[in-house]
Amino acid sequence: MRILIIEDDPLLADGISQLMRTSGHNVDSVASAELAAPALASEVFDLILLDVGLPGIDGFEFLKKLRADNCRTPVLVLTARDALNEKVRGLNLGADDYLTKPFASEELFARVTALERRMHGRISQQRIHGPLVLDEGAHRAWLDGKPLDLPLREWAILLFLLDNVERVVSKERITRALCNWEQDMSGKAVEVYVSRLRTKLEAGGIIIRTVRGIGYMLEENYAVRQPT
Template identity: 65%
Template sequence: MNARVLIVEDDPLLADGVAQVLRDAGFVTDYVGTAEQAEASLAAEAFDLLVLDIGLPGMDGLELLRRLRARSSAIHVLMLTARDALNERVRGLNAGADDYLTKPFAAVELLARVNALARRSRGQRGARREFGPLILDEEAYRAWLDGEPLTLPGREWAVLLFLLDNQGRVMSKERIAAAVCRWDQDMSENAVEVYISRLRAKLEPAGIRIRTVRGLGYMLENLRDEPKPA
């Protein structure tokens, strides 16, 4: 699945431009205009990368970054700023930024730096996912359930991988559709229901359940972890 990037930028035109560049390259993007909104988004969902402006209204980008690192968040962060003084770059890196890009910047440089951080994020996260009797090898594009090969067409694979990346969270149909589609594609909520239904038919006999939380979305559960009745 393509890496998910959260852009934190209070200039809508710049945010749109950054998002477009990244979407054209295959990234899945969301953006917010304040550090407070970013904190809420990061608490609710899993992102691979953070593109973070320093000069934000309210809490600034440096303070958000300090809070994330204080909570031991390992998300990779590319900081954006119009401040080109050496001490500002040093402050950003000391606060825990992985890289630093000064405005104005070329799209090709932005993409090169985000791609480099995405490669590091994938290496850190690892390509192998395990959830009870389910194993997914992202690099080999292979899956096993109870030790037997599991066939997953592309969209089913993407939906399941997204749910695995968000274990313990309820994911709405809208978020699932947005996460597994590129910017130039589309997926209806009805299509999400179809893929969920197909996955259930394959997973539930082995004790992996996709639970419906009415009005909110879906969450992955390992039934073998549930306590047995006395």
Template identity: 45%
Template sequence: MRILVVEDNLTLASGIERLLKQSGYAVDCVHDGLSAEAVVSTEAFDVVILDLNLPELDGLSVLRSIRDRKLDSAVLILTAKDAPADRIRGLDLGADDYLTKPFDVGELEARVRALIRRKSGARSPLVSFGALTFDLNARTLTSEQGIVDVPARELSVLELLFSRSGKVVHKHVIIESLSAFDDDLTPNAVEQYVSRLRRKLIPYDVTINTARGIGYYLSKASA
């Protein structure tokens, strides 16, 4: 899952970026409103964490631009403005959530997870397929024997496939979700991740099928 952090406090932005990367997300940061507006017009993000007091262009203007462009990024406003009028204005302009500073890092992560679940249409954090269950909150894959150990990039691919269980996930969606600005993820790399996952999933009656020229979807190996 790909997240954009828009925050002019460089120390705070770096801390949020580090926190979310440790949880396996692809994270990019920009530090002013004009840069944010330019980035969201050309790049796809699952979640935008948006400060309101930004140089060059304020956060509400960035939010308005995101919604005017009909982008489907979930927007979490993260700001020191805690007056009810500020919350109401942000939510009315199209923000999906609103969190005030100072904040608890665990709550920030929980709100990000909730927005990603909502965006994917998953009502429960637990998604089961075959003999496996993916916990979208904890970002863990389990079987009856316990946690299935999967490397971070492959786990992110599985997160997309489980959260959209029953649907084809386009290859370009996988690339965008796993890639930050400084990554150079290629279609061949995605194919390698999928190939390794297929071997890992063999004992659990789950496989990843290819929709030729489109992307991938989960299916039962015995089907």
């Protein structure tokens, strides 16, 4: 798996990173929610290990906004808070598991392994639109059977358009649905992400039409390409 560790204690972050790498996983580590944002925007992770007591935006607030952004990546919360209500809060916000500090490396490894088994065993949640396939459960996409790289914002906008096929959606609706934990996404940013999506999807004949002065529409039919 590719794992993102969000932990501000450098010694603990390094120890967890070494444990996960020894187990064969690929690991990236950041010290705050603010630093996690660009990492999640540029890479697809299979698991997030999230500390609650982060500087700035704390882990609970980050988790809340992560799920509001339709990010379904499993999250294992790490915290020194042992109160039952804190555990319940984390699970209600969308955490998949909860581990209280201090913890033994064997227990962390066991919980990560259990989450990995759960991910491999869950039912695929696929969206199919012509040659485009999005698996929401695995957070992966394919176009004409080839893997399609979609950073978090592009993924979220494409899902929103798929939920509104043949409907014109305004940039304002998109920005309201896909707000950032730092600030609302601007209309200009939406234009950039839609442009990037068009570039990636045009090879498969997927059409995102601009309705001038209103917004965007994902067309039901896709262009049938002639063999070369």
